[in-house]
Amino acid sequence: xxxxxxxxxxxxxxxxxxxxxxxxxxxxxxxxxxxxxxxxxxxxxxxxxxxxxxxxxxxxxxxxxxxxxxxxxxxxxxxxxxxxxxxxxxxxxxxxxxxxxxxxxxxxxxxxxxxxxxxxxxxxxxxxxxxxxxxxxxxxxxxxxxxxxxxxxxxxxxxxxxxxxxxxxxxxxxxxxxxxxxxxxxxxxxxxxxxxxxxxxxxxxxxxxxxxxxxxxxxxxxxxxxxxxxxxxxxxxxxxxxxxxxxxxxxxxxxxxxxxxxxxxxxxxxxxxxxxxxxxxxxxxxxxxxxxxxxxxxxxxxxxxxxxxxxxxxxxxxxxxxxxxxxxxxxxxxxxxxxxxxxxxxxxxxxxxxxxxxxxxxxxxxxxxxxxxxxxxxxxxxxxxxxxxxxxxxxxxxxxxxxxxxxxxxxxxxxxxxxxxxxxxxxxxxxxxxxxxxxxxxxxxxxxxxxxxxxxxxxxxxxxxxxxxxxxxxxxxxxxxxxxxxxxxxxxxxxxxxxxxxxxxxxxxxxxxxxxxxxxxxxxxxxxxxxxxxxxxxxxxxxxxxxxxxxxxxxxxxxxxxxxxxxxxxxxxxxxxxxxxxxxxxxxxxxxxxxxxxxxxxxxxxxxxxxxxxxxxxxxxxxxxxxxxxxxxxxxxxxxxxxxxxxxxxxxxxxxxxxxxxxxxxxxxxxxxxxxxxxxxxxxxxxxxxxxxxxxxxxxxxxxxxxxxxxxxxxxxxxxxxxxxxxxxxxxxxxxxxxxxxxxxxxxxxx
Amino acid sequence: xxxxxxxxxxxxxxxxxxxxxxxxxxxxxxxxxxxxxxxxxxxxxxxxxxxxxxxxxxxxxxxxxxxxxxxxxxxxxxxxxxxxxxxxxxxxxxxxxxxxxxxxxxxxxxxxxxxxxxxxxxxxxxxxxxxxxxxxxxxxxxxxxxxxxxxxxxxxxxxxxxxx
Numbered sequence: 043x044x045x046x047x048x049x050x051x052x053x054x055x056x057x058x059x060x061x062x063x064x065x066x067x068x069x070x071x072x073x074x075x076x077x078x079x080x081x082x083x084x085x086x087x088x089x090x091x092x093x094x095x096x097x098x099x100x101x102x103x104x105x106x107x108x109x110x111x112x113x114x115x116x117x118x119x120x121x122x123x124x125x126x127x128x129x130x131x132x133x134x135x136x137x138x139x140x141x142x143x144x145x146x147x148x149x150x151x152x153x154x155x156x157x158x159x160x161x162x163x164x165x166x167x168x169x170x171x172x173x174x175x176x177x178x179x180x181x182x183x184x185x186x187x188x189x190x191x192x193x194x195x196x197x198x199x200x201x202x203x204x205x206x207x208x209x210x211x212x213x214x215x216x217x218x219x220x221x222x223x224x225x226x227x228x229x230x231x232x233x234x235x236x237x238x239x240x241x242x243x244x245x246x247x248x249x250x251x252x253x254x255x256x257x258x259x260x261x262x263x264x265x266x267x268x269x270x271x272x273x274x275x276x277x278x279x280x281x282x283x284x285x286x287x288x289x290x291x292x293x294x295x296x297x298x299x300x301x302x303x304x305x306x307x308x309x310x311x312x313x314x315x316x317x318x319x320x321x322x323x324x325x326x327x328x329x330x331x332x333x334x335x336x337x338x339x340x341x342x343x344x345x346x347x348x349x350x351x352x353x354x355x356x357x358x359x360x361x362x363x364x365x366x367x368x369x370x371x372x373x374x375x376x377x378x379x380x381x382x383x384x385x386x387x388x389x390x391x392x393x394x395x396x397x398x399x400x401x402x403x404x405x406x407x408x409x410x411x412x413x414x415x416x417x418x419x420x421x422x423x424x425x426x427x428x429x430x431x432x433x434x435x436x437x438x439x440x441x442x443x444x445x446x447x448x449x450x451x452x453x454x455x456x457x458x459x460x461x462x463x464x465x466x467x468x469x470x471x472x473x474x475x476x477x478x479x480x481x482x483x484x485x486x487x488x489x490x491x492x493x494x495x496x497x498x499x500x501x502x503x504x505x506x507x508x509x510x511x512x513x514x515x516x517x518x519x520x521x522x523x524x525x526x527x528x529x530x531x532x533x534x535x536x537x538x539x540x541x542x543x544x545x546x547x548x549x550x551x552x553x554x555x556x557x558x559x560x561x562x563x564x565x566x567x568x569x570x571x572x573x574x575x576x577x578x579x580x581x582x583x584x585x586x587x588x589x590x591x592x593x594x595x596x597x598x599x600x601x602x603x604x605x606x607x608x609x610x611x612x613x614x615x616x617x618x619x620x621x622x623x624x625x626x627x628x629x630x631x632x633x634x635x636x637x638x639x640x641x642x643x644x645x646x647x648x649x650x651x652x653x654x655x656x657x658x659x660x661x662x663x664x665x666x667x668x669x670x671x672x673x674x675x676x677x678x679x680x681x682x683x684x685x686x687x688x689x690x691x692x693x694x695x696x697x698x699x700x701x702x703x704x705x706x707x708x709x710x711x712x713x714x715x716x717x718x719x720x721x722x723x724x725x726x727x728x729x730x731x732x733x734x735x736x737x738x739x740x741x742x743x744x745x746x747x748x749x750x751x752x753x754x755x756x757x758x759x760x761x762x763x764x765x766x767x768x769x770x771x772x773x774x775x776x777x778x779x780x781x782x783x784x785x786x787x788x789x790x791x792x793x
Numbered sequence: 794x795x796x797x798x799x800x801x802x803x804x805x806x807x808x809x810x811x812x813x814x815x816x817x818x819x820x821x822x823x824x825x826x827x828x829x830x831x832x833x834x835x836x837x838x839x840x841x842x843x844x845x846x847x848x849x850x851x852x853x854x855x856x857x858x859x860x861x862x863x864x865x866x867x868x869x870x871x872x873x874x875x876x877x878x879x880x881x882x883x884x885x886x887x888x889x890x891x892x893x894x895x896x897x898x899x900x901x902x903x904x905x906x907x908x909x910x911x912x913x914x915x916x917x918x919x920x921x922x923x924x925x926x927x928x929x930x931x932x933x934x935x936x937x938x939x940x941x942x943x944x945x946x947x948x949x950x951x952x953x954x955x956x957x
Contacts, residue, residue, distance in 0.1 A: 075830015288896025
């Protein structure tokens, strides 16, 4: 496997940066502790805020001992619904694309456990923390609804951010009637919390009507406008700085109450305020992946071809907002079937509102779909991979459109080869290792849509032949500081060490959203286009200048690389950027660019990344303990800008798959509605010892339609396919089918 | 109440006044000494993001009260590199892409430094995984981290051989 992906597409200037496995440009800062995360900021005269949160899930706050808290040395103010200054916007109104109803002390209602009920501000963190304890809240408690059995069912008008709740192709009844084999299975997925290693944090300072926010954010310019709206100031008055995010996974793209309270405190007290959520408060006001209960019905004919695919999902949400995990939509675009129905139902519980979490919908939906596909393969007597190949979708099953590019067959083939899938026994319980452990192999298909948002960028070529490139991008670990700079370098025909990249601040051109696995494609396109704009202006100068060796070449007749323009038909004729600028008397030359999806392409093509994941597990036959021991993932996601970082993203996604299959689950107390494991000891995520040997294969794919650069995305796809592959491997080892996630020891022992 | 403690932090002796006995070593480093490289991920000793070396041993700085480390020699992430010259562990983390968001990284690197000095995990990936399991990573950078630690271990051993 070469580390460098060759360029194949003809639609961009050949580059020397994109495709290279460069190490991270922010690496030095991150390994020396010099990278500045939000909570690392210390403006003069700083106050510390700690949120007091409810310990009940439904009811109202009857009393708070504000006097006791205020009497504690160091406490400056206690903010409650009784004294908080008004906001320009009702917290129960949603703002912008990622708006949510939030809790900003608008009243004394409690809608879920860990909801903010007061804010204590003090000279020190220790005093603020003690002040919160002294509030000793009392409540009027109402009956809590916290599980599938006691929630309030409803039929939603939308799932996720405005997607239709039902999608149907063909005649489901006829498809099921035509089947010679039918499989029906239900799966429960739990509430999961993002738990980025960096808790949500903010340092807010006001200067008159101007607001500076240091806070991790995945949608910098969009969020700037939302924050401004709550405080009735123009968006330009807010400076939001987010150079580094300590993980986001969707939770740092959305608005939340504590942030508004922190800004409010800074305004009320006229001093900068720092607020960092304690880990326990990450379980409530900042979103999560909602629990689902999914039922799949698959019909197959005698040849092992699907005649029908029905995916029905109940998704949980809060009592006061509407976000629903679009789990059933995972079945819409992957396997060919004459009829597919994806349907969602809502269930209201006394929980914080769920939100987007790494592969929202796809993760939970893929877990259920890939498990059900394994059962259907067995019903047909087919190898799981062969069964998937028989149901390979040549066109998008949901829309009938051709794919912009689909290399899933190559993923299957290369993944199976690397894993050693051939010769796997169809039946379970056939393999043991030398220690007597049960061994099983399973696989799953991976798919993730390839969206784009809107982004803008600016490139400024300087007289010394270096360039400044700017966009308000967000690097939450995916490597934007590096990959975006690589794209920008190619757009300008410069070596990457000539590029100064500014990002992560709201006073730069709008970099769009780091989410939906669309940031590299979107912000990258904007940066590349800004570079192209500079080069075409530069070319204009050169080809019209009699003193240039490029005179008369015409705008289409030059190539830009390594800081020089070359005559396309005569390499001997070239000129450096510096000399072109110098002769024109320019100290710099600015270009601008936008990134976004071409509507015509979107109309004509279905755009997805694909992959195949193969898993080996070992199960202790007596204790039911499971360990994933080997994982191979093969992914095709268009052009890979930096294979080193792309692999890291895919490893990360697959590790989230291990976590989903075997570890993660928030447990709520049925009586109080409180999360019982709201910490990193009780809420399990994999540790180093849980991670097996893993291999990621990057399958070369040229996608001429997805965007001019041919880039899809790699941030989320790794979790899809992996969960099912592990569940299916457990079945292959033990003969036990998983019906709920995470898969527990007792399921295996009892099953 | 006012106390003061003496510390050596990254080689420099300091006398630090502590007006509040509740202050943890982590909050002392971050909020009072403004050494913010050490991170707070959980404040409960469950994530390892605050790992520092105290008298050569790795500990979770969030679980130690500042007053309890009076007289100690403390090494944090800021004290590893010599100017622009990275320590072998730091260099290996960059080379093997042993991080993504970077937030757990100072803790991972200090833990790896401690692990290598302990000499218990000599070149065995399983023992390195076990020995690093107190340091959580949510991005899923585990593969690169373990490669980096193994590589750093080799480099450090080589360095020591050359010196000896």
